Amino acid sequence: MRNSKTQFIAYQGFSPLYCGMIIAFLLFTSGEIALGADDSAEVKLPEKILFNKHIRPIFTSHCTACHGGVKQAGEVSFVYRDSVLPPDGWVIEPGDPESSSLIGRINSDDPDEVMPPPEHGESLSALDIAILTEWVRQGAKWEDHWAFTRPEKQALPIVDEADWCRQGLDYYVRSRLEKEGIQPSPETAPERWLRRVSLDLIGLPPSLEERQSFLNKLKANNESAYTQVVDRLLNSPHFGERWASVWLDQVRYADSKGLGLDGRRNIWKYRDWVISAINSDLPYDEFTKKQIAGDLLPEPTIEDYIATAVHRLTQSNEEGGTDDEEFRIAAVLDRVSTTWQTWQGMTFGCVQCHSHPYEPFQHDEFYRFAAFFNNTSDTDLNEEWPVLQIPLDPNNYEDAGRLDKHISDLRTEIWREEFHLLNDSQAWSPLTNLSAYTNNATKVEVERNGNHDEFHTVGTISRNSDITLEAPLPESLSQLTAIRLTALPLDPQSAVPDSEWGFVMSHISAELLIPGIEEPQALNFERLIIDEPGPFYDPQESLNAKSNRGFSAYSRIHHPRQAALILKEPVLVPDGAQLRVTLKHRVYLLASFALITKRGHLAVSNDQRFLDLNSNQEFIAKRNQLKELQQQRKVLKSTAVPVLRERPEHLGRPMHVFIRGLFLTKGDEVTPGTPASLPPLPDGISHDRLALANWLVSPENPLTARVAVNRVWARLFGTGIVATEEDFGSSGEAPSHPELLDYLAWRFQHELDWSTKKLLKELVLSSTYRQSGKVRPELLERDSENRLLARGPRYRLSxxxxxxxxxxxxxxxxxxxxxxxxxxxxxxxxxxxxxxxxxxxxxxxxxxxxxxxxxxxxxxxxxxxxxxxxxxxxxxxxxxxxxxxxxxxxxxxxxxxxxxxxxxxxxxxxxxxxxxxxxxxxxxxxxxxxxxxxxxxxxxxxxxxxxxxxxxxxxxxxxxxxxxxxxxxxxxxxx
Incomplete structure (x- = not known):
């Protein structure tokens, strides 16, 4: 025996002669072994032992609880090949059962040595021991789990009754029935098939007129009548309503936010998008890409943005006092689990806390996958930002999309002309000798920082706080044309990875305090320039005393933010004049978190270029055009829908492994990636959500097409080819017809071009589907659950x-x-x-x-x-x-x-x-x-x-x- 490694103690009391007797017995009984006294039948040992078919189920049922992905007793895991087979593993010697620690331990009579231990449940049966022993003797060939191998094109099986087969899938069903010695059921009555296919395809029964029309056409051309019915149903607008319901289960669609308060969520436009996409037979690969990364597609449309709402269906917590970051992370992790179960048919959620107990998924791989979703802009807030204004009438989508793009482009163009002035350090004079106070219990202090004074809040923040700042104007300033306000995070070091609440300046006002004049001189502003285009709130609202919105860092502040208030006309600055600026804050979140400017400083300018923009006719024309376009957009009655948007690269969040799944206990930092047991992402591309979407539907991905066709099959026949639709892993059920599943998956992807309607048409026109659903006595005994498909589907409706x-x-x-x-x-x-x-x-x-x-x-x-x-x-x-x-x-x-x-x-x-x-x-x-x-x-x-x-x-x-x-x-x- 090689390298016994004391962690997996070498068995004692195991007789090599005993092992040899087992092997000889297997060889000289023509593959038959007699079971114990409790078993009444003799079972023939397979000629070739296959790992996936015969060995993996034994390991999963009896071994991986202690020697799996979570617990690896003795540093042995039967989930990973390298842990048990040479050169790294040591418990199995391929071709040599007598020298294999595994075989010795499962045969041991010593209760301290036998595996599995008596206290860990039922021991292996004689058949299990025989299969494991023969597998080792045959070379212990390890196989990847069947679901992790790519489906390949295959020839149709040869059957005795080929005339029975109407579709390619029928050959696989018939072949299995012939091997089992079972005859298929007779074809069901035409009107029963009509009702069955109507309920399956559109979720509604046929009308009496549709029934009579079908029966009349049957008299003229039998097969043509069936085909015409299917074509009519697939083209019905109600087709999308029926099949959207199936999809909405997968993606946990709801009109409420879940958790404690469970308030309403305005997201029904996503449901409508799914219905329309299914009705238009949007190819499943495109259907996938739009939902995973519609916002990252080149020139995304309104429909592409709506599709991303699939991952705004996470639950959110509206209760006061909750940690926004905790529930943002919870949403990210839910997106990971939902994506895996929906598109990959695998349980991945448990990898959040530890490596998978049955599948080759490592703990850190969960967080590499989570990194794809960790850089979106959404947070756990009532407003559910980011939202997109979606026209109520889908006929206006194109016009709205065109207007939105024009508005965005023009806003950016205007912003660029303004931004260089805002960012020009030569144009500004920082203020010193600053004093600050508030209208309530919020405390503000001032400290010097380089060439300017900074104010910052201290301690508890009260709601509805007004911060007033006063400072003498520089003697060199003869006139005032603009005021710049810079807002900063309290802690710049943690602003990106662990950002704090942001601010909303509901109203900004300013006035001059002139010596000898009792009444302050109010300053009138033309507009407000900010440091980024396309803000959450319109910053111009800060100049409206009746508004509660305006210049903001919503809902978090990650880096310094700047805004410049441009005066309508220059104001002369007398000697000794002081500037007073008041920042009003009226926005708060979850009843307690006031969005207030917690740190900042002021600067002033006498640069004439600010005022020149006010009189620049070309610039004025652009601003007027922008207002006109915005007004045209408002005319299109819309509803705000939560969508996904990626944060800018410079605000990218790092992703860490959470030790034992606890988001406060961070381990190593990880980058976006997919599990090593599946094909890798291509090199040389950005590893973002669009790369993930392309990976999901790539020809190399072995799961996506299988999961999709299995889901469709299950909706028609009551049970999937893989009965455990949610688990294609080794702990799920193996496919009843593996070759049929691979045939359908390959065909769906490569020949039907991901068309769900084409797939459904083949299924419902097949002889398999058209069988009578009546249960024959012999079938009830041999196949009560109809896994062999010897009869048509019959089960209760949804x-x-x-x-x-x-x-x-x-x-x-x-x-x-x-x-x-x-x-x-x-x-x-x-x-x-x-x-x-x-x-x-x-x-x-x-x-x-x-x-x-x-x-x-x-x-x-x-x-x-x-x-x-x-x-x-x-x-x-x-x-x-x-x-x-x-x-x-x-x-x-x-x-x-x-x-x-x-x-x-x-x-x-x-x-x-x-x-x-x-x-x-x-x-x-x-x-x-x-x-x-x-x-x-x-x-x-x-x-x-x-x-x-x-x-x-x-x-x-x-x-x-x-x-x-x-x-x-x-x-x-x-x-």
């Missing part, structure tokens, strides 16, 4: 589809699209928001917004809509890759008693009554509306009997009872 379908068949559904969230009926007593003025205003019965599609329902994280929660919809606090379906009495209580379903039953009864003369015909019509098929005689007889047995004398009331039963049929609630 919460949104259950509600939308009821509204549709009753004739109540309002098909209007887009817009702010709506408030359908909610049970009394449910809406009790904590310390919030948030209101749930339900439209009156009969008003259109009462019956909008479910995707437009207001999503409040702390108070989920009860009907949705009962049917397993998530609260959207976190990324939810997969909804777990339940079956509880609450669901039946909801569909029987909820106000929406009661209205639907009444409206459906009205439709039934209008459609036919006799109760039997009316019931027949209602059944057809609800199930998309004609009722059988026994079904019709039962419903007619229910109608007759109802005690009410009113036919409408009797039909309402029947309609309620129809809306509660399993066939209605399932597909």
């Amino acid at each position: 919460a949104e589809t259950v509600r939308d379908q009821a509204l549709a068949v009753s004739g109540l559904l309002n098909h209007n699209m887009f817009g702010p969230p709506v408030h359908p009926p909610i049970p009394d007593g449910v809406w009790q928001p904590f310390q919030s003025s948030d209101k749930w205003n339900t439209p009156e019965e009969g008003e259109a917004d009462r019956y909008r599609r479910s995707i437009y329902t207001y999503v409040k994280r702390s108070i989920p809509y009860p009907m949705f929660a009962s049917f397993d919809a998530p609260s959207r606090e976190f990324c939810t890759p997969r909804r777990l379906r339940s079956n509880t009495p609450l669901q039946a209580l909801m569909t029987l008693n909820d106000a929406t379903f009661a209205e639907c039953a009444s409206a459906l009864a009205g439709r039934m009554q209008e459609a036919a003369a006799t109760p039997r015909e009316q019931i027949q019509h209602g059944f057809l509306l609800v199930t998309c098929r004609e009722p059988r005689d026994e079904e019709l007889n039962q419903l007619e009997s229910l109608f007759e047995s109802t005690t009410s004398d009113q036919p409408t009331a009797k039909l309402t009872i029947v309609a309620s039963v129809l809306l509660n049929l399993d066939e209605f609630l399932m597909k």
Whole structure:
């Protein structure tokens, strides 16, 4: 045995003869081993032991709890090859089980030596030991986890019944069924397929007219009729509404901010963007890039900025006294976890605190990935800055984008002409002998710093503080043309990495104190020049006494800020005159943090160039043009939407590893990067969010396409090819059809050009999808969960589809699209928001917004809509890759008693009554509306009997009872 290393003590009591007997037994029993007395069957050992298929599951189930990514007892980890195999590892000798410490320990009779130890759970089975031993004998070939290997193009498998296969995917399904000796189910009835595909593609049932049209076309051309239905549904505007709901689960979309107060968030424009993007079949790679880094694209459009709101859906804390930086960091870390689960199908959040217990992801790699998101401008504030004014009417997006760009370019051009004067040291004379005082308890002190005096606050800052500064003007100053104010961080050394609260100068006023004259001389300003273009607040507002906004460093101050107040005309300065400047501050955050100028100094100028700009006709024309453009932009009614914006490079935040996930305990500094177990970022490019987005959808990334097609598959068939949609790692389930998954992933990326609509068309037109969903007795025994796909999908509909379908068949559904969230009926007593003025205003019965599609329902994280929660919809606090379906009495209580379903039953009864003369015909019509098929005689007889047995004398009331039963049929609630 090589290098026993006392940390993993060499086994005692292990007999080499025993190991040899095991190997001989395996070799001379033609691959069959008899299990223990508790096992009744003999299992054939695979001829070739594969690491991913046979070995990794054993390590994950029995070993990695102690020898994994988190805990590495004895410095051994079965997550990393180098830890167990030569030249660095020592517990396995490839080709030599007798010399392998691993094999000895799992066979030991000594309770102090055997692995896993008796107190750590169930010991390895005889089959597990045999497989591990044979694997070592065969050379202990290690493999990367299947999900970390790139899908490759492959030939379709050969099957006996090729005529059954309509699409390439069918060959993989049929091949597996033939190997299992199972026949596929017969094709489902056309009208059942029609209802199934309608609910899957647009989330709504087919109308009676659509049903009849399909059946008529079937008589002429069978396959063409199916194709025409699919094309119609894919082109329906309701397609985007149905599939957007799937995406919004992934990205934790909500109309509220979460956590304690859970106030409203105005972000519905993102939801509408997703619907539109899906309807337009925006390729998935572009869909990804726009959301991860839309603001970094060349010449980004308004839609590109809206797309970045995906990562403004993080929860934020509006409570007073919270640490803004703590919750900003929490948002960054949430973006990391959400990105990984949404695009990579991997659990990455646990790497925040330690290396991954099962996957080859190191602790520091989490923070390298977090560095991609650490340099955005957002903070944990009520205002949710940065926001973008998005026109309410999407038809105005192009005009708004054009105006925004023109305004930005012109503002920058004007600013450049002004900035060189602001920054010209020769133009300014710093003030000394400064005195400072306030209007309240805020304390201000003055100290000399080089050639000027600086004021700074001391101790507690009071709200609504006015800081007044007085200083004698230089004797050399004969006239005054401009005043410059410089605002500084209290602690310049920590201003970038650990910035302090900034300031907002709500109003700036100035006056001259002239000896011998009692009344101060007020100074009138033409405008205010600042040190950067495109500020958060319009700095000119500081000259408006009625405004609370103006020149600011919002919400943090990272470096010195400057503003120059330009007088309308020069003011003569008498001997002994003093300048008085008053800075008013009226903005505060979270009820306690006053945004006040905490440190600064003054300078004055008599430079005529400032006034020359006032009379420069070309410059005046530009300013007037800017005002005109800004006015044109205001005409386009807009709503403020939180978006992502990158901070300037000079304000880049450093990213550190957080020891044990604690943001206050910082370790080594790291740069943006991806895990070493996956393909690296290209060299020679900026490692920003755009590089990350390109990496996610690059041909080298093995996960993105697989995760995307698996998600689509799961929505159609009820379970993904990888059942654990949220976990493609070694602790998740292996794919039921790995070759099929890789075929679809490669085709989606390389042949379908990332088109989700093209992918869906192939899936729903396949023979696999068109099978009957009826469960055959032999399938119930062999494959109760339909993992072999020997029958069509049959499972309960999603919460949104259950509600939308009821509204549709009753004739109540309002098909209007887009817009702010709506408030359908909610049970009394449910809406009790904590310390919030948030209101749930339900439209009156009969008003259109009462019956909008479910995707437009207001999503409040702390108070989920009860009907949705009962049917397993998530609260959207976190990324939810997969909804777990339940079956509880609450669901039946909801569909029987909820106000929406009661209205639907009444409206459906009205439709039934209008459609036919006799109760039997009316019931027949209602059944057809609800199930998309004609009722059988026994079904019709039962419903007619229910109608007759109802005690009410009113036919409408009797039909309402029947309609309620129809809306509660399993066939209605399932597909």
